[in-house]
Amino acid sequence: MTESPTGPTPLLEARGLSKDYGDTRAVDSLDLTIAPGEVYCLLGPNGAGKTTTINLFLGFVAPSAGQALVDGLNVSTHDRETKRRLAYIPEQVMLYRNLSGLENLEYFAALGGQGALDRNRLTEILVEAGLERETVGRRVSAYSKGMRQKVGIAIAMAKEADALLLDEPTSGLDPKASNEFSALVERLRGRGVAVLMATHDLFRAKDTGTRVGIMRYGRLVTELSTAEIGHADLERIYLEHMQANGGSP
Amino acid sequence: MAARTILRNEWRLLMADRPLKIVLGLFVILLGYALTNGVLWLRFQERTVEATRTGNAERIHAFEQELEAIENGAEPSSPFADPRSPLVLGGPSGSHTAVLEPGPLTALAVGQSDLLPYYYDVNVYTNESSFQQNGEVENPLNLMVGRFDLAFVVVYLLPLLVLALSFNVLSEEREQGTLALTLSQPVSARTVVTVKLAFRALLVAGMVLAVSLLGATATGGFGSPGRVLLWSATIVTYALFWFVLAAWVNTLRRSSAWNATVLVGAWLVLVVVLPAAINAAASLLHPLPSRVEMITAQREASNDAVNRRSELLARYLEDHPEMAEGVVADEPGLGALSWAATDAVNRRLEEVTAEHDARRDEQIALVRRYRFLSPAILAQEALLDAAGTGDARFADFQFQVRTFAEQWREFFVPAILAGEQMSARVLHDLPRFRPRDEEPTEVARRATVPLAALGGLLVLVSAGAGIGLGRVRGAD
DSSP states (O other): OOEEEEOOOSSEEEEEEEETTEEEEEEEEEEEEOOOOOOOOOOHHHHHHHHHHHHHTTTTTTTSEEEEEEEEETEEEEEEEETTTEEEEOOOOOOTTTTTTTHHHHHHHIIIIIOOOOOOOOOHHHHHTTGGGGTTTSSSGGGOOHHHHHHHHHHHHHTOOOEEEEEEEETTHHHHHHHHHHHHHHHHHTTTEEEEEEEHHHHHHHHHEEEEEEEEEEEEEEEEGGGGGOOHHHHHHHHHHTTTTTOOO | OHHHHHHHHHHHHTTTTTTHHHHHHHHHHHHHHHHHHHHHHHHHHHHHHHHHHHHHHHHHHHHHHHHHHHHHOOOOSSSGGOOSSHHHSSSGGGOOOEEOOOOTTTTTOGGGGGGOEEEEEOTTTTHHHHHTTTTTOOOOOHSSSSSSOOOOIIIIIIIHHHHHHHHTHHHHHHTTTTHHHHSSOOOHHHHHHHHHHHHHHHHHHHHHHHHHHHHHHHTTTTGHHHHHHHEEEEEEHHHHHHHHHHHHHHHTOOOOHHHHHHHHHHIIIIIIHHHHHHHHHHHSSSSOOOOOHHHEEEEHHHHHHHHHHHHHHHHHHHOOOOOOOOOTTSSSSHHHHHHHHHHHHHHHHHHHHHHHHHHHHHHHHHHHHHHHGGGHHHHHHHHHHHHHHHHHHHHHHHHHHHHHHHHHHHHHHHHHHHHOOOGGGGGSSOOOOOOOOOOHHHHHHOOOOOOHHHHHHHHHHHHHHHHHHHHHHOOO
16 A cells, blocks of 8 residues: 555546547546545445446456546556456356365466465465354355355455455345444455445445435546435435436336 | 466356267277277288388298209299299399389378378389389379378368357357357457467367377387477367367357358368369379370280380490490390390380379479468478378389389399399399488478468468457457
8 A cells, every 4th residue: 555645546537537438438537535444335226237347357347538546546447467466356256066165266376376375274264254153164165145145255355455346245145244244344454445335235334334315327426435424315315316216216 | 367367267158068079089989080090001001111111021031041052953943933034033033023112101081191102122124114013103082091090180171160169259258148248348359369369279179189299109100209299289279270160250240150151161161162273284284194005015026026126125235335345246145135125115104104104293283383272282291201101202112113123124124135044142242222201301391381381371361360359349
């Protein structure tokens, strides 16, 4: 993490970031900064541009205009350097089905630049991520979605990344697993990790996030501090924005 | 670091994939079977070569004994096989067998050695028909069909294994969802695919090369290290061509099923259809004269020559005044008349064969022109050349036999025309066939063309794959 004279550099920053798919503008002039230890939740209906925003930070798609910056580095020109600082948990963590959770973690952790970590240490990370100790050696083909998500979290934890990109990570998880997940995010936040989480879950956004941004038609229509609003306020504001032009939430 | 991580993961995935392990096991069995076939053929050839050598020695020894017996007053065993007659000593019963040693890597590629003769019985009657008896000339189809040897496995089956291992090298990652997680790490799609394919290439090429080197070691192939090197380089280049082609197709962002269909189609076109089409075009555009016509021409020439023996002898002596010494043209012996007829038949045959050869050369030229379209033809050509079982080595052998047959005739024909009788002493002066095998530089020069062309095709698909891989992103 680098420091500027005016304070710490935002770990995640979007400057006039836009992405077009043909005639469709998926992300429209997005300006966004996420500081270390901040959890920013992107809310919005399907097609609002949440996933595209995350893909832009990952370099999975090239921006049509503007810049996505990670720790001050342009993603388009510093692909590897920015990916070293990022961890990513998709909506559905898909792993090598014929390998165990531990083997998957070993692979992705090494690929992420952590070198060959000790197996005991990796097992501890999996357990810390919520996986039961006796399941870490089982093939992933026998894992539930929640267990795969936990391996995904363990991969992110093992990477010790500065920033975490989460694309609807609790989608399809049962309430207990979702709560465990929120607790983990909270722990990572406490370690100074910057988190950008796309989600439909207003309740969890309020509880986990430090700020929320509401997107619609690719534009960031409002930003709120979760400390200043309640659950009901967030829901009301969200619905107001969704219904403003006849859209559905 | 990333490469080592991916390699280790690939090994784990392979170990965890039972069907894949079975396929690889079957391939190893096929390689073993192919090598066994090649070794059996080589041993058969070696026995034949040894038998011809023994035959040559035994014939000379038998003639020597009989001639010495006759010189000591005994009668010939048969008045029709009197060894004192140059037509007998230099004829079929006194033939010298000219033989080509098996190619240094015959055990790996039988090639043309089961199609083209590797020994000829040379005598004064040896003519163009002697060389046409097993005259299956090389063409793509004949190159493709042959014994189940290592070259066959490499040219036909290796691409299928390569495609089975790599048709979904990227599409599977995309379909099972691991691509996004992988490419969210500081590693490029190009590195991931390159290392994954390198692992598979090491596995496949390693298996084929290991069996090849085992075969070469067991059969003395390492006496020609240049050929072993050429063989290995061809296998690696050919295998890489198919791996990289698979990578290219994978970058087109289609499903694994689509990739499989396209790649098997490519195999069908490049390995089966194209060579067959080139062969068909060669046969259609430059058809070889009928073999029946050739035999008929031979018989007609033979009959005509017999009817005009005296006239032919006079013409022969006119054409070859150096042979006229000692021949009384007004009273020619039976041998001289017979030889005149033989020479006339030979000349007629040469005319017919020349036409055949011209057409064959046109066919070969056409095949050579279009061989660059098919990596299979190029690989086959380079492999057979490396093994010493390609058509060029056999053509060179035939050329040497023709020269030797000429020497044989020059030795016996004056005696035939003069009606001389041979003695046992002459056996020590008989021409001997001393084969000259092709020089390594000659093989290298010849094989450079198909190998370079194969390399060119590899560069072409690599460029396509490289560009395609540069465009792969995790969100595909």
